[in-house]
Every structure is written in C-alpha cells, then in structure tokens.
Amino acid sequence: MATPFETKKTEDGTTLFVRGSLDINTAPALAEEIDKIVATKPSKVECDISGLDLIDSSGVAALVKLYKSVRSVGGAIKITGARDQPLAIFKLLRMDKVFNL
Numbered sequence: 001m002a003t004p005f006e007t008k009k010t011e012d013g014t015t016l017f018v019r020g021s022l023d024i025n026t027a028p029a030l031a032e033e034i035d036k037i038v039a040t041k042p043s044k045v046e047c048d049i050s051g052l053d054l055i056d057s058s059g060v061a062a063l064v065k066l067y068k069s070v071r072s073v074g075g076a077i078k079i080t081g082a083r084d085q086p087l088a089i090f091k092l093l094r095m096d097k098v099f100n101l
Contacts (some may be wrong), residue, residue, distance in 0.1 A: 004018060004019055004020040004021065004022060004026045004029075004030070005017060005018045005019070005026075005029075005030055005033060007033060007036075007037060010046075012043070012044050013042050013043055013044030013045055013046065013075075014037055014040070014042045014044070014045050014046070015045075015046045015047075015048060016033070016037065016045065016046070016047045016048070016066070017048045017051065018030070018047065018048070018049045018051065018052050019051030019052055019053075020051070020052070020053060020054075021052075021053060021054040021055070021059075022049075022052055022054070022055045022056070022058075022059030022062065022063075022086075023054065023055070023056040023058055023059055024056060024058045026059070027058035027059050027061065027062040030059075030062045031062050031065060034062065034065055034066045034069060035069075037066075037070075038069040038070060038072075038073060041073045041074070041075070042070065042073075042075045043074070043075050043076065044075060044076050044077075044078075045066070045070045045075055045076070045077045045078070046077075046078050046079075046080060047063065047066060047077065047078070047079045047080070048080050048081050049063075049079060049080070049081050049082055049086060050080070050081025050082075050083065051081075052081075052082075052086045053084065053085065053086075054085055054086070055085065055086040055089055059086075060089065060090075060093065060095065063079065063099075064095075067079075067098070067099070078100070079099040079100075079101065082096070082099075082101045087101065
C-alpha cells in the first residue's frame, strides 16, 4: 500500500501532501513524518490536503500536532486544499478558523 503522504522540500520551506484517508491506520505514520519535518526546524510548511478524501479524529489530531509543532519551532504553517468530508469535519470542529481554511 502506498503511503498517503509525501514530503517535498521547496526553496522557501517544506510541502507535505496528504491524500487518501487520514485515519487511525495512517495517522501514526504521518506523526512520524511530522517529527522528521519538525526536526529540520522549517521556517515555512505548507500542508496540501487537496487529495485527502477522508479524515477521522486521529487524522485531525495528527494535523493539530503538525500545526503546534511547526509553530513551536518558530515556523509558519498553512493548510491548503480542504474539500468535501475533511472540510466539513474542520468546520464542525471549528478548526477551519485555526487553519484559516
């Protein structure tokens, strides 16, 4: 099974692409990837979730971890591309305001 995420370094930071389902099965692997990203102390991280079809509470927790971790090392984070079910979940939890969706 392919990993539901991919990290790319850019000239001004890091871009994390998340696709498929971000749930109890995939969130722990994403948490490990988040630790690797944060260890580099990035100044800017973009998390592109345009390919994300489904998210559950574990997935939301992983994205909150990303948000808090990047900010704790002085970086800026932007989450882009929210649509369909993930966007509805973020709105329900009022996380759309936190993530500026």
